[in-house]
Amino acid sequence: MDSSPTRSEVRPLGHPTDLAGLFRASADAQPDAPFLRHGGRVWTYAEIASDSRALASAFQDVGVEKGDRIVMLLPNLPETVVTIMAAAELGALIVPLNPQSSPRELRFVLRNTEATIAVIAERSGGIEYLELFESMLPDLPSLQYLATVGEEDLWYDDRIFQFEDLVSAGRGLVFEPVDVGAHDDLAILYTAGTSQKQKGVVLTHGNLFAAGERTAEALGMSGADATFCCVPLFNIFGLGATLLPTLVTGGSLVLQEQFDAAEALDLIEAHRPTVLHGVPTMFVLLLRELAGRQADVSSLRTGIVAGAPVTLELIERVRDELVPDVEIAYGLTETSSTVTITRPGDGVPRSMSVGRPLPGVEIAILDRDENALGAYDVGHIAVRGPTVMHGYFRQPATTRAAMTEDGFLRTGDLGNIDAAGFLHIVGRESDVIIRGGYSVHPREIEDYLRSHPAVDEAVVVGVPNEVLGELICACVIPVEGALVSPEEIRQHCRPALAEYKLPDIVRFLEEFPRPEDGRSQRAELAHVMREAVAEGEPDPAGSGDN
Numbered sequence: 001m002d003s004s005p006t007r008s009e010v011r012p013l014g015h016p017t018d019l020a021g022l023f024r025a026s027a028d029a030q031p032d033a034p035f036l037r038h039g040g041r042v043w044t045y046a047e048i049a050s051d052s053r054a055l056a057s058a059f060q061d062v063g064v065e066k067g068d069r070i071v072m073l074l075p076n077l078p079e080t081v082v083t084i085m086a087a088a089e090l091g092a093l094i095v096p097l098n099p100q101s102s103p104r105e106l107r108f109v110l111r112n113t114e115a116t117i118a119v120i121a122e123r124s125g126g127i128e129y130l131e132l133f134e135s136m137l138p139d140l141p142s143l144q145y146l147a148t149v150g151e152e153d154l155w156y157d158d159r160i161f162q163f164e165d166l167v168s169a170g171r172g173l174v175f176e177p178v179d180v181g182a183h184d185d186l187a188i189l190y191t192a193g194t195s196q197k198q199k200g201v202v203l204t205h206g207n208l209f210a211a212g213e214r215t216a217e218a219l220g221m222s223g224a225d226a227t228f229c230c231v232p233l234f235n236i237f238g239l240g241a242t243l244l245p246t247l248v249t250g251g252s253l254v255l256q257e258q259f260d261a262a263e264a265l266d267l268i269e270a271h272r273p274t275v276l277h278g279v280p281t282m283f284v285l286l287l288r289e290l291a292g293r294q295a296d297v298s299s300l301r302t303g304i305v306a307g308a309p310v311t312l313e314l315i316e317r318v319r320d321e322l323v324p325d326v327e328i329a330y331g332l333t334e335t336s337s338t339v340t341i342t343r344p345g346d347g348v349p350r351s352m353s354v355g356r357p358l359p360g361v362e363i364a365i366l367d368r369d370e371n372a373l374g375a376y377d378v379g380h381i382a383v384r385g386p387t388v389m390h391g392y393f394r395q396p397a398t399t400r401a402a403m404t405e406d407g408f409l410r411t412g413d414l415g416n417i418d419a420a421g422f423l424h425i426v427g428r429e430s431d432v433i434i435r436g437g438y439s440v441h442p443r444e445i446e447d448y449l450r451s452h453p454a455v456d457e458a459v460v461v462g463v464p465n466e467v468l469g470e471l472i473c474a475c476v477i478p479v480e481g482a483l484v485s486p487e488e489i490r491q492h493c494r495p496a497l498a499e500y501k502l503p504d505i506v507r508f509l510e511e512f513p514r515p516e517d518g519r520s521q522r523a524e525l526a527h528v529m530r531e532a533v534a535e536g537e538p539d540p541a542g543s544g545d546n
Contacts, residue, residue, distance in 0.1 A: 017181070017182035017205060017206050017209045018088065018180045018181055018182060018184065018205040018209075019084070019085070019088035019186060019205050019208070019209070019247070020052075020085060020088040020089040020180060021180070022209065022247055022248065023045075023048075023049060023052070023085055023088070023247060024049060026045050026247065026250050027045040027046050027048070027049035029250070030045055030223075030250060031044060031045055031046035031049075032044050032045075032046065033045050033223075033250070033252070034252045035047075035048050035252050035253065036048060036078050036081060036252065036253050036255060037226075037252065037253070037254045037255065037271050038076075038077065038078050038254075038255040038257075043078055048078070048081065048082060048085065049085075050171075051082045051167050052082050052085035052086045052089060053086075053089060053170070053175055054167045054168075054169075054170030054171045054173075055082055055083065055086035055163075055166055055167050055170055056085075056086040056087075056089035056090050056170070056175055057170035057171075057173040057174070057175040058166040058167065058169050058170035058173065059086060059087075059090055059092070059117065059166075059170075060090060060173075060175060060176060061169070061170070061173050062117070062144070062145055063116070063144070064090055064092055064116055064117060065090070065091075065092070066090060066091030066092065066178050066180070066184075067091065067092065067093070067185075068090075068092045068093070068115075068116045068117075069092065069093045069094075069095050069113040069114065069115040069116060069188065070083065070087050070092050070093065070094055070095065070115065070116065070117050070118070070119065071095045071097060071109065071110060071113065071115040071117070071118040071119070071120075071143075072084075072094055072095065072096045072097065072118070072119050072120075072234065073097050073099055073101075073106075073118065073119070073120040073121060073124075073129060073234075074096075074099070074119065074120065074121050074124075074149060074233075074234070075099060075121065075124055075232070075257040075258050076229055076230075076232060076233050076238070076255045076256060076257050076258070077121075077149060077255065077257060078255065079119070079149045079163050080096075080233050081233070081243070081253075081255075082167070083119045084233075084239075084243070087186075088180065088186060088205070089175070089178065089180075090178055090180075091178045091179070091180040091184055093113075093185050093186060093187060093188055093202075094186065094187050094188075095109060095113050095115060095187070095188045095189075095190075095200075096187070096189065096233065096234035096235070096239065097109060097190070097234055098232070098234055098235070098438075098498065099121065099124045099125060099127070099129075099234075100125065100498045100499050100500060101498055102495070102496055102497055102498050103132060103136075104496055105198065105498065106132075106136070107136060107139070107140075108198060109190055109198065109200075110136070110140050110142075110143055111140065111142075112198075112200065112393070112394065113188060113200065113393070114142035115142060115143055116142065116143070116144055116145070117143070117144060117145040117146070117147065118133060118143060118145075118146050118147070119146075119147045119148075119149065119163065120133055120146060120147070120148055120149070121148070121149050121150065122148045122149065122150030122152065123150065125258075130146070130148055130150075130160075133146055134146075134160070137159070144159065145159050145160070145161065146159065146160045146161070147160075147161050147162070147163050147166055148160065148161070148162055148163060149163045150162075180205065181205070181206075182204065182205050182206030182209065183204055183205075183206060184204060184205055185202050185203070185204050185205075185390055186203060186204055186205045186207075186208060187202070187203045187208065187239065188200040188201065188202050188203075188393050189201045189203065189235065189236055189239070189333050191333045191334075191439065199392045199393075199395060199398060200392060200393030200394070200395075201333045201334050201389050201392060201393075202389060202390040202391055202392065202393050203240075203336050203389055203390065204390050206386065207336040207386065207387050207388070207389060207390070208239070208240055208244050208336050208337075209244065209248065210336065210360070210385075210386040210387045211240045211241070211244060211331075211335070211336035211337045211338055211358070211387045212240060212241075212243075212244025212245045212247060212248045212337075213244075213245075213248045214338070214358035214359055214360065214361070214387075215240075215241050215244070215245050215304075215329075215337065215338045215341070215358065216244075216245035216248055216249050217359070218327070218338070218341045218343060218358060219245070219275065219302050219303075219304070219327065219341075220302065220344075221245055221249045221251065221275065221302075222249055222251070223249050223250035223251050224251070224274075225246075225249065225251040225252075225273075225274045225275050225301075226251060226252045226253070226254060226271065226272065226273040226274055226275070227242055227245070227246050227251060227252070227253050227254070227273060227274075227275040227276075227277070228254045228256070228264070228267065228268060228271070228273035228275065228276045228277075228300075229242050229243070229253045229254060229255050229256065229277075230256040230259045230264055230276075230277075230278060230282065231259075231277050231278060231279070231282075231437075232258075235333070236331070236332070236333040236336065236337045237277065237279070237306065237307055237331075237337060237437070239337070240331075240336045240337030240338070241277060241304060241306070241329070241331065241337040241338055242277055244337075251275075254267060254271045254273050259278075259282055259285075261282075261285040261286050261288065261289040262289050264282075264286060264289075265286065265289055265290065265293070265295040265297070266295075268295070268296075268297055268299070268300065269295055269296050269297075272299035273299060273300065274299055274300060274301045274302070275300075275301065275302055275303050276300050276303040276322070276323050276326070277303045277304045277305075277306075278303070278304075278305060279305070279306065279307035279308055279436065279437030279469070280305060280307070280308050280309070280310045280311075280314060280437075280469055281308070281436045281437060281467050281468050281469060282437075283305055283314060283318050283322070283326075284314065284466060284467045285467065286322060287317055287318065287321060287322065290321060290322065297322055297323075300322060300323045300324070301323070301324065301325060302323065302324075302325040302326065302327065303323045303325075303326045303327070304326070304327055304328075304329045304338075304341065305318065305326055305327070305328055305329070306328065306329040306330065306331060306338075306354075307434070307437035308434045308436075308437055308469035308470070309425070309434075309469060310328055312351055312352070315328060315351050316351065325344050327341050327342045327343065327344075327350075327355065328341070328342045328350075328351070328353070328354050328355060329341040329342070329354060329355065330354035330355070330423060330425060332383075332409075332411055333389075334388065334389045334402070334409055334411075335361075335383055335385075335387045335388055335389070335409065336387040336388075336389070337387070338358055338387075339357060339358065339361060339363070339383050339387075339423075340354050340355040340356055340357050340358070340361075340363065340422075340423045341354075341355040341356070341358065342354070342355035342356075343355065343356070346422070349418070349420060349422045352422075352424075353418070353422035353423055353424050354422075354423050354424070354425055355422060355423065356421050356422055356423070357385075357421075357423070358385075358387070360385050360386055361383065361384070361385035361386075361387060362383070362384045362385055362408075363381065363382070363383055363417065363423060364381075364382045364383075364384070364408055365377060365378075365379040365380070365381060365382075365415065365416055365417055366379050366380045366382050366404075366408075367379050367380070368380075370382075370404055370405075373416075375416075375417060375418060375419045376416050376417075376418060376419070377416055378414060378415065378416045378426055379414065379415075379416070380410060380411075380412075380413075380414060380429065381411045381413045381414065381415045381423070381425075382404060382408035382409060382410055382411060383408060383409045383411060384406075384407050384408045384409065388407075388409050389409070412428060412429045412432075413425060413427070413428050413429065414426050414427045414428065414429060415427075431443075431461075431522060433460070433461075433462035433470050433472055434462070434469050434470055435462070435468050435469060435470050435471065435472055435500055435504075436467075436468045436469065436500060437469070438500045438501075440472060440500065440501050442459070442460035442461065442462075442522075443460075444497070444501070445458075445460045445472065445474065445493065445497065445501060445503065446458045446459060446460050448492075448493055448496050448497060449474060449476065449489065449492075449493065451492075452484070452489065452492045453479070453482075454478050454479050454482035454483070454484040454488075455476055455477075455478060455479065455484070455489070456477045456478060456479045456480075457476070457477040457512070458474060458475065458476050458477070459474075459475045459512060459521065459522055459525050460472060460473065460474050460475070460503070461473050461475065461522060461525050461526035461529055462526065463505070463526070463529050463530045463533045464530060464533075471504040471505055471533070472501070472502070472503045472504050472505070473503065473504065473505040473506075473507065473529045473533070474489065474503035474505065474506045474507070475507050475509055475512065475525050475529065476489065476506060476507065476508050476509070477508075477509055477510070477511065477512065478508055484508075486503075486505075486506035486508075489503065489506045490502050490503055490506065505529075505533065507529065507532070512525060513525060513528060
């Protein structure tokens with residue numbers, strides 16, 4: 001039985017606005033309150049605060065300073081949260097990466113950030129990350145240390161530590177306080193954005209605090225809420241819309257390392273969370289699992305579905321069968337997560353839009369000349385406010401190109417605002433495919449496909465899918481006389497591309513269509529492939545290739 005003070009009575013909202021200060025205030029106010037639940041164990045606020053300060057001391061002892069970058073390659077673990085808090089104490093920047101990232105992507109980020117230390121899982125998803133990073137160390141002079149998270153008691157050299165050893169060593173060290181405020185940078189999250197090149201989105205403590213506080217307010221969250229965290233903490237949905245609202249309200253997190261629908265229902269029954277976020281794919285799989293078994297999900301109250309388009313049918317089913325007050329949201333990495341969100345009192349538009357902006361966040365619909373458009377006019381969505389990024393890491397020209405003269409961020413999305421102020425998304429300026437909540441840029445895949453000796457030309461398009469939102473369809477013109485199979489094409493891509501970027505469907509064509517109605521070749525191919533897939537293309541979503 002939790003004997004700590006009632007959480008809603010001890011929450012100091014508003015200040016401080018740096019992450020470490022915020023967490024210390026929570027730990028001081030409710031030290032014995034549960035903060036994390038994972039693997040059958042519960043960590044209190046005081047325990048995580050102690051571990052975080054110890055890790056920060058150990059980092060400081062090996063030379064990590066304010067402004068240094070700390071790469072994280074971890075699933076949803078308590079160590080992930082401890083590392084985030086430790087970096088915040090130091091004024092260092094976390095660089096969370098998807099464990100599915102390819103070696104090529106990892107090398108790019110490690111070189112681009114000149115990271116001082118990397119905190120990695122020894123292994124994840126069948127990949128031996130310790131071996132991979134050891135092989136890269138000679139080519140990465142800035143990367144001085146590795147901290148590994150795992151259960152094996154392995155022997156390491158003086159550059160590689162076990163995570164728990166660092167925490168233990170830090171308890172005997174004196175931490176030198178670092179001056180960190182809301183305007184200091186906290187995180188660099190890499191995203192393909194609207195080009196095939198990775199861009200590091202730099203977010204400040206204040207950016208993330210603003211997004212977390214306003215998202216929690218929109219959902220009516222308090223310290224009594226427990227959030228089921230199955231969205232990954234390495235992306236902005238997990239960091240900005242899941243962890244931060246929990247911190248600003250003094251609530252708790254139930255961590256699931258990697259999403260699995262059957263395990264998720266078990267954890268929901270066991271821990272009784274009240275908040276559940278996810279991309280549409282997750283909710284589809286949860287509903288499928290729920291249809292085949294008995295599970296008590298009555299504790300769930302609210303949450304967010306975002307990251308990809310959601311159908312009216314799906315949102316109504318989720319509200320009827322799983323999360324009564326689940327809300328639809330729209331957000332970007334560049335805006336620290338949430339931009340707009342529906343609210344329970346919205347009425348009919350609640351299921352027909354992505355809601356209204358968070359307090360203090362402005363949205364404009366612009367034409368090609370960046371003139372503001374009126375209600376219902378479709379144009380380019382632009383965002384301004386306290387949640388908008390500091391900029392792209394080491395890319396000042398790209399940052400300037402992303403902003404209008406009056407400080408609005410160009411999102412790359414198309415939409416309109418109705419007379420009641422609700423935002424409606426109608427499409428994307430770019431050709432980004434959103435598969436299972438991950439953004440995939442076709443050109444990256446196309447460039448690699450063309451390196452296959454049997455491929456003459458390739459165009460990659462997205463086709464709708466009930467579970468994943470979109471599938472990746474590679475349209476290939478083979479070299480004359482070449483014999484090549486779809487699986488060979490996929491295997492060719494596997495060493496260079498993350499698993500979620502591999503083509504789900506490979507179609508061989510003699511030639512590409514040449515539209516005469518002004519539609520681009522890519523748009524015409526997408527139209528043709530969508531019709532073809534609708535007529536019976538197999539659905540790989542159930543195979544676990546996600």
